[in-house]
Amino acid sequence: MNRRKVLSEVAELMTTYCEGCFLHKHLKNENGRRNAHRFCITQCTIGERIKKYGEKL
Template sequence: MKKKEVMMELGLILDTYCQDCLLKRVNQHDYGKCHAQRFCITECTVGDELKQLGKHLT
């Protein structure tokens, strides 16, 4: 995959799933921004997909 294609896919996923994510909003409100980001990276299936796409950028 080309970097431009990966960036487009990342943007699409973030806009579709992450922008209005209820889990992220609840975690931010209850536990803070750092906890919400950690949850997204380690436990969310969308976060796993983002990590896999990010590997193509390096």
């Protein structure tokens, strides 16, 4: 995959699944922004996919 394709895939995933995510919003209110972000990177399936795309860059 070229860089442009990877970036478009990441943007598509984020607009489809991450914008307005109720779980992220709830975790942010309960535990703070840092813990919500950590959850998204380590436990959310979409966050794991985005992380794999980031490794390709």
